[in-house]
Amino acid sequence: MWLFIINSVRPKRLSRVLILSLLLSSCASMDDNNKQRQVASVISYLFPDTQEVPTANSNIAHITVPFRIGIAFVPDNASPEFRLPENERLKLAGQVRDAFSHYPFVQEIVPVPSVYLKSEGGFANLERVASLLSLDVIALISFDQVQNSGASGWSFLYWTGIGAYIVEGDQYDILTSVETTVFDIKSQRLLMRAGGISTIQGAATWVGFSEYARAARTQGFVDAIDKMIKELHVEVKMFRENAVKDPMINLLLPKGYNPN
Numbered sequence: 215m216w217l218f219i220i221n222s223v224r225p226k227r228l229s230r231v232l233i234l235s236l237l238l239s240s241c242a243s244m245d246d247n248n249k250q251r252q253v254a255s256v257i258s259y260l261f262p263d264t265q266e267v268p269t270a271n272s273n274i275a276h277i278t279v280p281f282r283i284g285i286a287f288v289p290d291n292a293s294p295e296f297r298l299p300e301n302e303r304l305k306l307a308g309q310v311r312d313a314f315s316h317y318p319f320v321q322e323i324v325p326v327p328s329v330y331l332k333s334e335g336g337f338a339n340l341e342r343v344a345s346l347l348s349l350d351v352i353a354l355i356s357f358d359q360v361q362n363s364g365a366s367g368w369s370f371l372y373w374t375g376i377g378a379y380i381v382e383g384d385q386y387d388i389l390t391s392v393e394t395t396v397f398d399i400k401s402q403r404l405l406m407r408a409g410g411i412s413t414i415q416g417a418a419t420w421v422g423f424s425e426y427a428r429a430a431r432t433q434g435f436v437d438a439i440d441k442m443i444k445e446l447h448v449e450v451k452m453f454r455e456n457a458v459k460d461p462m463i464n465l466l467l468p469k470g471y472n473p474n
Contacts, residue, residue: 248362248363249360249361249362249363250293250296250360250361250363251292251358251359251360251361252290252291252292252293252296252297252298252357252358252359253290253291253292253357253358253359254287254288254289254290254291254355254356254357254358255288255356255358256288256354256356256393256395258334259288259289259331259333259334259335259336259354259356260336260337260340260354261336262334262335262336270403270404271401271402271403272462273401273402273403273462274401274403274461274462274463274464275398275400275401275403275405275462275463275464276400276401276464276466277350277351277398277463277464277465277466278350278466279319279465279466279467279468280318280319280320280321281319281320281321281350281351282321282322282323282324282347282348282349282350282351283320283322283323283324283349283350283351283352283353283396284323284324284325284326284343284344284347284349284351284352284353285307285310285311285323285324285325285326285352285353285355286307286325286326286327286328286330286331286343286352286353286354286355287303287307287328287331287354287355287357288331288354288355288356288357289328289331289332289333289334289335290357296361296431298431298432298435300327300328302432302435303328304325304327306355306435306436306439307325307326307355308325309439309440309443310323310353310355310394310439310443310446311323311324311325313443313446313447314446314450317450319454324347324349326343326347326352330343330346331343337399337402340352340397340399341399341400344399349399350398350399350400351396351397351398351399351405352396352397352399353394353395353396354394354395354396354397355392355393355394355439356392356393356394356395357390357391357392357393357435357438358390358391359388359389359390359391359431359434359435360388360389361386361387361388361427361431362386362387362388363385363386363387363427385415385416386414386415386416386426386427386430387413387414387415388412388413388414388415388427388430388431388434389411389412389413389434390411390412390413390414390431390434390435390437390438391409391410391411391438392409392410392411392412392435392438392439392442393407393408393409393410393442394407394408394409394442394446395407403462403463405453405457405463406446406449406450406452406453407449408442408443408445408446408448408449409442409445410437410438410439410440410441410442410443410444410445411438411441412433412434412435412436412437412438412441413434414430414433414434414437416430
């Protein structure tokens with residue numbers, strides 16, 4: 215087929231054909247279902263020295279109400295070009311903060327910059343962050359996001375040099391799973407957890423694919439966190455009802471305070 219193409223064009227256009235063939239070759243990398251993934255595991259962060267799922271500890275959580283809570287994204291393994299930008303992380307953490315700022319048992323909710331959390335830092339890392347920011351409780355946002363990409367049947371139009379700009383020949387399918395786990399830092403006790411899942415599908419031109427896919431990945435986090443916040447409200451309600459009866463949680467309430 216290549217000989218036919220080369221013989222069918224005039225010599226002065228040969229270099230253009232070769233250039234376009236390189237464009238098609240780079241596009242063809244998407245034909246084999248290109249897969250990218252970024253994972254931030256709360257288990258790997260908090261328990262880096264074990265391969266087993268940790269069991270609940272026997273420490274009693276002594277929580278002074280109202281308390282200060284930090285919100286942080288767990289360190290991830292993503293490549294720089296695929297990673298969720300820090301400004302987007304803080305914006306999403308701010309959405310979680312705003313959703314729970316009205317609860318009377320929360321004194322303040324503080325978004326924690328990602329640079330404060332060390333990969334595989336464990337509770338020792340959290341204790342240093344808590345000391346620095348005067349936190350009592352931490353909400354850790356972990357996630358798993360997978361992007362599958364592939365070229366559609368329209369990708370042959372990239373040969374024209376125009377289709378790469380106007381034809382949505384490259385497709386993406388993005389699955390985002392987000393979970394928030396809330397821990398009492400001193401006792402290392404899990405207080406509550408909630409999750410959300412989002413799926414986004416779309417298509418973009420070859421030239422604009424990276425930009426559209428990046429925006430879709432960010433939207434995947436937004437949608438998943440919106441669903442997670444709804445679940446977290448349910449978990450908070452259950453925590454308020456059960457904490458006063460739980461022997462493993464000791465709420466230190468101000469005089470006259472009603473936790474309900």
